[in-house]
Amino acid sequence: MRLTSTFAALLGATLCCAGVSLAGPVASRDEPVAFHINCTTRSERPVFSIALDDGIRSTEYHESVISTFERRGHVPMFFVNGDFFGCILPYRDEIRSTLEQGRALYGSHGWAHPHALEIPLEEWERDVELLELAYVAMGLGRPRVYRFPFGEHNDEHLVRLRQRGYVAAVQWNQDSRDWAGLSKADVEAKLLDDFAAPDQPRNLLWLNHEVQDLDAKEGLLDWEFDQMAQQGKDYVDIRQCIGVHGPLFAKPTRKQRELAKQLDTNDCKAFAAAYDQLPGPRGRKSL
Numbered sequence: 566m567r568l569t570s571t572f573a574a575l576l577g578a579t580l581c582c583a584g585v586s587l588a589g590p591v592a593s594r595d596e597p598v599a600f601h602i603n604c605t606t607r608s609e610r611p612v613f614s615i616a617l618d619d620g621i622r623s624t625e626y627h628e629s630v631i632s633t634f635e636r637r638g639h640v641p642m643f644f645v646n647g648d649f650f651g652c653i654l655p656y657r658d659e660i661r662s663t664l665e666q667g668r669a670l671y672g673s674h675g676w677a678h679p680h681a682l683e684i685p686l687e688e689w690e691r692d693v694e695l696l697e698l699a700y701v702a703m704g705l706g707r708p709r710v711y712r713f714p715f716g717e718h719n720d721e722h723l724v725r726l727r728q729r730g731y732v733a734a735v736q737w738n739q740d741s742r743d744w745a746g747l748s749k750a751d752v753e754a755k756l757l758d759d760f761a762a763p764d765q766p767r768n769l770l771w772l773n774h775e776v777q778d779l780d781a782k783e784g785l786l787d788w789e790f791d792q793m794a795q796q797g798k799d800y801v802d803i804r805q806c807i808g809v810h811g812p813l814f815a816k817p818t819r820k821q822r823e824l825a826k827q828l829d830t831n832d833c834k835a836f837a838a839a840y841d842q843l844p845g846p847r848g849r850k851s852l
């Protein structure tokens with residue numbers, strides 16, 4: 566019953582599951598999911614949005630990033646992993662409370678950050694399904710937006726995401742380079758080169774990482790916000806950026822709820838091991 570009651574609470578807070586829609590006609594399940602490399606917002610002024618990957622590393626890093634956005638009146642998008650820098654399961658209360666308070670948005674970056682093009686399709690889909698079931702087990706519903714680790718994908722991955730109920734895959738057109746091991750000064754110099762390029766896009770959809778010191782501790786995000794302000798770009802959250810209306814979590818199916826109940830643990834290794842013992846085809850046990 567815990568799942569049901571938590572889910573109802575989230576519904577009451579209008580955070581979850583009322584339905585997600587894209588502008589335009591509904592695509593069939595065999596078409597690729599919408600793939601976004603930039604904000605499609607139509608507005609007089611250019612816009613930008615920032616989505617941060619690979620968390621949650623720790624409460625300290627996560628809160629630091631959220632606070633940086635909050636001071637600007639903005640809401641970050643986190644594409645979290647299930648078991649990468651850290652295990653997501655112990656953060657269930659933290660994520661639920663940031664959602665309820667409207668301080669952050671969440672999507673899927675898969676379970677363990679695989680190279681999608683280097684593993685069989687079923688292994689990649691297992692990775693996607695594990696985080697879906699983790700979110701359901703955490704009482705948050707199933708995610709509707711996905712970001713590919715390393716950006717790696719092909720058309721078949723996009724079709725599978727559509728079949729799984731996703732409404733968007735989110736790439737980027739501005740890499741912050743926060744992952745590259747460079748100093749903040751070197752990152753800023755390279756970004757200034759990007760900004761000076763004649764083909765710099767009008768709108769920018771950023772790739773950042775909440776797990777990096779540059780973002781969580783050294784002020785790169787503030788520098789990016791200042792640069793965007795100088796360029797006259799307004800911040801929009803990821804929903805506005807890509808035109809997804811409504812909550813970013815959908816109501817789980819009864820099968821997903823039943824499977825998630827059998828995986829109720831805060832230990833990611835035990836969670837994945839228990840998943841592998843469930844009946845059904847690997848990667849499609851919940852469909």
Ligand SMILES: [Zn+2]
Nearest residue numbers: 618619714715
């Ligand atoms: Zn990543």
